[in-house]
Amino acid sequence: MLGLDKKDMTTLLVVAALVLLAPFILNPFPANSAMAQFNAGYPDLMQRFVIFGIFAIGFNILFGLTGYLSFGHAAFLGVGSYSAVWMFKLLSMNVIPAILLSVIVAGLFALVIGFISLRRTGIYFSILTLAFAQMSFNLAYSVLTPITNGETGLQLTLEDPRILGQTATESGGIPVTNLFGIEMRGSETLYFGDWSFQFSAGYYLCAIIMLISFYISVRIFRSPFGLMLRAIKSNKTRMNYTGLNTKPYALAAFVISGMYAGLAGGLLASMDPLAGAERMQWTASGEVVLMTILGGAGTLIGPVLGAGFIKYFENIFSKINESVLHSWFSFLPESVENGAVWVAEHFVGGGWSLTLGLLFMLVVTFLPGGLVEGGQRIIKLFRRRKADDGAEQRAAKSHPAE
Amino acid sequence: MGILEVKNVNKRFGGLKALSEVNLSVAENSVHAIIGPNGAGKSTLLNVLVGKLIPDTGSVMFDGQSVLGRTPYEINQMGISRVFQTPEIFGDLTVMENMMIPCFARRDGSFELNALTGVSKQVDIREKAEQMLIDMNMIDKRHMHSASMSRGDKRRLEIGMCLAQEPRLLLLDEPTAGMARADTNNTIDLLKQIKAERDITIAIIEHDMHVVFSLAERITVLAQGTPLVEDVPAKIKGHPKVREAYLGESAAA
Numbered sequence: 113m114l115g116l117d118k119k120d121m122t123t124l125l126v127v128a129a130l131v132l133l134a135p136f137i138l139n140p141f142p143a144n145s146a147m148a149q150f151n152a153g154y155p156d157l158m159q160r161f162v163i164f165g166i167f168a169i170g171f172n173i174l175f176g177l178t179g180y181l182s183f184g185h186a187a188f189l190g191v192g193s194y195s196a197v198w199m200f201k202l203l204s205m206n207v208i209p210a211i212l213l214s215v216i217v218a219g220l221f222a223l224v225i226g227f228i229s230l231r232r233t234g235i236y237f238s239i240l241t242l243a244f245a246q247m248s249f250n251l252a253y254s255v256l257t258p259i260t261n262g263e264t265g266l267q268l269t270l271e272d273p274r275i276l277g278q279t280a281t282e283s284g285g286i287p288v289t290n291l292f293g294i295e296m297r298g299s300e301t302l303y304f305g306d307w308s309f310q311f312s313a314g315y316y317l318c319a320i321i322m323l324i325s326f327y328i329s330v331r332i333f334r335s336p337f338g339l340m341l342r343a344i345k346s347n348k349t350r351m352n353y354t355g356l357n358t359k360p361y362a363l364a365a366f367v368i369s370g371m372y373a374g375l376a377g378g379l380l381a382s383m384d385p386l387a388g389a390e391r392m393q394w395t396a397s398g399e400v401v402l403m404t405i406l407g408g409a410g411t412l413i414g415p416v417l418g419a420g421f422i423k424y425f426e427n428i429f430s431k432i433n434e435s436v437l438h439s440w441f442s443f444l445p446e447s448v449e450n451g452a453v454w455v456a457e458h459f460v461g462g463g464w465s466l467t468l469g470l471l472f473m474l475v476v477t478f479l480p481g482g483l484v485e486g487g488q489r490i491i492k493l494f495r496r497r498k499a500d501d502g503a504e505q506r507a508a509k510s511h512p513a514e
Numbered sequence: 515m516g517i518l519e520v521k522n523v524n525k526r527f528g529g530l531k532a533l534s535e536v537n538l539s540v541a542e543n544s545v546h547a548i549i550g551p552n553g554a555g556k557s558t559l560l561n562v563l564v565g566k567l568i569p570d571t572g573s574v575m576f577d578g579q580s581v582l583g584r585t586p587y588e589i590n591q592m593g594i595s596r597v598f599q600t601p602e603i604f605g606d607l608t609v610m611e612n613m614m615i616p617c618f619a620r621r622d623g624s625f626e627l628n629a630l631t632g633v634s635k636q637v638d639i640r641e642k643a644e645q646m647l648i649d650m651n652m653i654d655k656r657h658m659h660s661a662s663m664s665r666g667d668k669r670r671l672e673i674g675m676c677l678a679q680e681p682r683l684l685l686l687d688e689p690t691a692g693m694a695r696a697d698t699n700n701t702i703d704l705l706k707q708i709k710a711e712r713d714i715t716i717a718i719i720e721h722d723m724h725v726v727f728s729l730a731e732r733i734t735v736l737a738q739g740t741p742l743v744e745d746v747p748a749k750i751k752g753h754p755k756v757r758e759a760y761l762g763e764s765a766a767a
């Protein structure tokens with residue numbers, strides 16, 4: 113179906129189910145229970161899951177398939193956000209033109225940066241992309257202030273023309289982003305005993321776009337183009353001496369992944385119409401690298417898992433503060449409790465990146481194939497257990513006969 | 515006029531004259547061997563032919579067209595395929611995928627953005643790749659991870675990949691170097707079979723005399739970057755200049 117084989121179709125359906133049912137899956141705990149802090153079914157958090165999922169899916173087309181490690185993909189994310197906000201300022205608050213423009217502009221940016229960076233390979237390529245991204249960040253932060261509004265970031269104002277929409281609402285406020293009238297921030301809450309589940313229009317738009325993006329990436333993986341990209345990663349020399357020009361292949365992958373990043377940036381701005389230079393910083397570029405590697409570079413579902421994993425723990429860990437820790441460790445004698453809290457404190461809240469660093473080290477050391485490899489190992493273990501059980505049963509049966 | 519014409523080619527590496535005044539003519543549909551002691555410049559000559567190195571002076575014509583100044587992939591698309599001294603294959607891919615890539619290169623040229631149709635739907639490519647694997651006697655290994663094969667099988671796959679491109683000139687750089695006797699004989703048989711079945715010109719660089727005398731119709735002896743003699747195998751065997759340059763080395767070794 114849909115031009116996919118059975119295995120890929122199953123993967124797509126699993127991802128679709130996870131994404132569409134996320135408001136339930138991510139809110140397993142009753143709203144007032146102590147465990148509620150581990151719930152993640154809030155519209156803006158769920159939006160970030162799928163938007164960064166798109167970012168990582170696109171990044172994986174470049175890095176996972178060709179092996180070219182870009183350290184500057186946040187630049188395309190930022191460019192996408194700025195383009196979308198400009199569309200909201202000049203044209204209308206409908207998200208469709210904004211998203212389209214962000215994809216196109218990011219694609220053009222990627223074409224230029226990719227064309228130059230792909231003159232080199234390996235570490236030099238990575239450094240070139242990093243340099244371009246930092247240049248873009250600095251330009252956005254200072255030089256290009258008329259376009260980016262510098263430090264403050266680009267925001268909507270009551271003076272924006274919005275030629276196809278309205279400059280201000282009747283009540284005098286700034287209009288909100290919408291999809292042909294459906295407001296992105298609109299949401300419905302479903303109560304079910306002590307549980308509550310939130311369904312947001314913005315989330316479902318992002319979710320559907322993410323599923324389409326994922327589907328396209330599966331098609332790319334299975335296409336002749338995808339095969340060529342994997343061949344580039346495997347052996348560039350053989351490619352050249354097989355009459356294949358690796359450069360346009362790598363550039364096409366670079367531009368496609370740049371467009372995915374632009375799409376993610378456009379969606380971020382569609383959910384919350386502002387854009388700041390910090391979105392382009394190298395830490396943001398590094399984050400998508402971590403997501404892809406943590407989930408499993410070169411696998412279909414890895415980047416989605418990686419993005420979800422990092423965004424979930426980022427949210428949970430950064431919410432934990434000293435008083436939460438004290439309540440957790442209160443069963444200990446006071447001096448021990450203080451010590452435990454003092455240690456744990458460094459790994460939560462603003463110290464979340466320390467935890468992320470440790471997690472990343474553990475995964476890369478013990479699961480070089482990322483979370484996907486972890487999952488595969490668990491499945492294998494179960495299969496072997498089953499097989500062993502079967503063998504034992506057969507052995508037990510055959511014994512009396514002897 | 516041969517299919518490959520090398521005229522007055524010179525190549526220096528710093529103070530070292532790796533190739534000096536090399537002239538070579540390879541006749542169409544022949545098997546031409548280039549032999550010579552270590553460091554004679556054989557690989558350098560091959561690198562000039564495939565566009566990896568640009569000679570300082572001289573000309574290299576393939577089928578009436580100059581190859582100089584073209585990139586390796588362009589030269590390959592002209593009809594020259596190269597087998598490397600250590601097999602260059604796509605180690606991360608399966609044997610079947612390895613074989614499909616040259617089929618794509620042959621059908622679609624050096625670049626084709628075919629991103630939304632499945633590889634599994636490319637029936638012509640799959641059939642051709644499968645046929646090639648049957649010819650190479652490795653169809654049972656099609657799902658194997660190519661990096662995990664023996665060196666002999668890798669060489670066999672690489673030769674098959676080159677043939678899948680239907681080249682007019684096949685270049686082989688010491689295809690049996692480091693191989694056991696049995697693998698060497700297999701390779702000789704494979705090349706003989708290839709030659710018998712298709713219209714193809716083969717230029718082979720080889721150190722192993724057994725291989726050379728089993729295959730070649732003409733032999734060029736290279737020593738210190740210059741062709742010493744060129745003749746049929748029977749004449750090369752007893753040639754005094756060859757003994758001096760070549761066999762002297764093995765006597766010393």
Ligand SMILES: Nc1ncnc2c1ncn2[C@@H]1O[C@H](COP(=O)(O)OP(=O)(O)O)[C@@H](O)[C@H]1O
Nearest residue numbers: 527530532550551552553554555556557558559
């Ligand atoms: N890229 C290079 N840079 C410098 N010297 C080289 C290079 N390639 C080959 N040479 C030198 O040129 C000479 C010929 O080398 P080569 O063509 O590899 O010989 P052969 O293949 O006949 O053994 C050798 O002395 C070698 O050291």
Ligand SMILES: [Mg+2]
Nearest residue numbers: 556557558599
């Ligand atoms: Mg050599």
